[in-house]
Amino acid sequence: xxxxxxxxxxxxxxxxxxxxxxxxxxxxxxxxxxxxxxxxxxxxxxxxxxxxxxxxxxxxxxxxxxxxxxxxxxxxxxxxxxxxxxxxxxxxxxxxxxxxxxxxxxxxxxxxxxxxxxxxxxxxxxxxxxxxxxxxxxxxxxxxxxxxxxxxxxxxxxxx
Numbered sequence: 455x456x457x458x459x460x461x462x463x464x465x466x467x468x469x470x471x472x473x474x475x476x477x478x479x480x481x482x483x484x485x486x487x488x489x490x491x492x493x494x495x496x497x498x499x500x501x502x503x504x505x506x507x508x509x510x511x512x513x514x515x516x517x518x519x520x521x522x523x524x525x526x527x528x529x530x531x532x533x534x535x536x537x538x539x540x541x542x543x544x545x546x547x548x549x550x551x552x553x554x555x556x557x558x559x560x561x562x563x564x565x566x567x568x569x570x571x572x573x574x575x576x577x578x579x580x581x582x583x584x585x586x587x588x589x590x591x592x593x594x595x596x597x598x599x600x601x602x603x604x605x606x607x608x609x610x611x612x613x614x
Contacts (some may be wrong), residue, residue: 455520455560458571462554475481475522475528475556477546479539480564484513514599517562518598528556539563540572540594540603547574548587563600570607 459466466472485494506510513532521530529550535542547559553572576586597603 473560474526476530478517478562482565544591570603
């Protein structure tokens with residue numbers, strides 16, 4: 455998220471009020487943490503698991519930390535789609551922006567090996583966006599893993 459905001463030329467911080475929505479998808483890392491929490495709970499005689507393991511078993515915990523750190527005060531939602539997670543995030547971002555709830559959104563899509571952060575909305579002060587929302591939504595309709603988005607963005611930036 456920090457790299458995406460920096461590349462876009464967007465300053466951030468707790469003291470700055472960013473009315474950006476934060477939308478996330480990808481529950482695979484959360485499943486691993488759920489297993490670690492449950493093992494810890496069982497190993498502790500089923501009386502108590504460690505809270506620092508539990509909090510990260512929720513898919514919204516990392517998003518909440520991102521929201522606080524970067525000063526994002528718009529809606530924060532976790533959305534999961536079995537069919538095209540990024541396309542689902544883009545559709546929901548478009549709905550939120552069209553309803554006037556925010557003018558932009560930060561989208562996070564993760565699996566166990568990578569996280570993709572996509573900024574949508576108004577033009578960034580630092581760099582023009584690689585593609586429009588409708589174009590990216592169309593391209594992402596078949597993507598099942600974040601690595602597919604990374605390959606697309608890598609090819610787009612090498613062609614620019």
